[in-house]
Ligand SMILES: [Zn+2]
């Protein structure tokens with residue numbers, strides 16, 4: 001018994017030095033593949049006719065981020081296209097109904113010289129992330145994983161949902177799949193071991209973190225923090241931006257044009273801040289943090305959101321071209 005205690009102490013001390021803080025011994029890039037993020041992203045407008053439906057950003061040569069234009073849909077989500085040796089993976093299909101498959105095909109064609117496997121999976125099952133599923137489902141050569149718990153469990157080898165961590169192997173590129181229900185029942189975070197990027201879907205991003213199941217969300221955030229212990233996290237990348245670049249200030253729901261929006265990337269520090277804030281709350285409560293807002297949902301909030309969104313969106317569509325361009 002004493003020996004076992006001693007050994008666990010030794011192991012914990014070792015973990016503490018090497019792993020617990022997700023640190024690297026030198027500021028030399030920590031051994032993960034590097035990439036570049038833009039200082040700001042086009043959002044949509046002010047003149048929608050000038051805006052392409054999609055913007056593709058090459059984080060590095062095997063990791064692309066695609067943003068849907070706010071002119072197509074006010075949610076203007078981020079999609080992720082990640083290349084392995086054997087397989088290409090698309091996370092999410094966006095919010096609107098315009099053509100995506102051809103755009104993705106051309107991006108893949110530019111990357112590929114020979115045919116590889118292509119997988120489509122989802123950060124979670126909300127409509128603004130699965131809207132173009134029909135363009136990929138049943139398409140030959142596409143390994144399509146629907147946003148359903150049994151399918152996600154089977155595809156990624158997650159035995160006990162949501163506590164086990166699964167994996168996706170794209171060929172010399174492994175992504176860990178961490179179930180994070182709470183915003184949506186079928187939500188996962190992905191950790192790309194090659195870049196150290198943690199993709200957190202709609203659970204963590206600079207904006208309104210809508211929570212439909214409080215207890216599940218609190219537990220998922222803690223599991224995400226636990227997962228990052230011992231891992232290098234280069235960026236925490238979510239699927240939206242709703243925050244302005246001014247601390248504690250958001251854009252209203254339904255905003256199409258966001259000329260001064262917050263940057264996309266967050267850090268493990270902000271994840272810890274979120275976890276800390278959640279741990280200090282007794283139950284569902286709205287709390288604005290510097291870069292994001294804890295935003296529990298109830299029927300009254302949902303109703304209010306719907307009205308605000310409709311009013312803001314219809315108002316903005318008429319007047320957005322009058323807004324000053326500042327980026
Ligand atoms: Zn969502």
Ligand SMILES: [Zn+2]
Nearest residue numbers: 126128202239
């Ligand atoms: Zn979303």
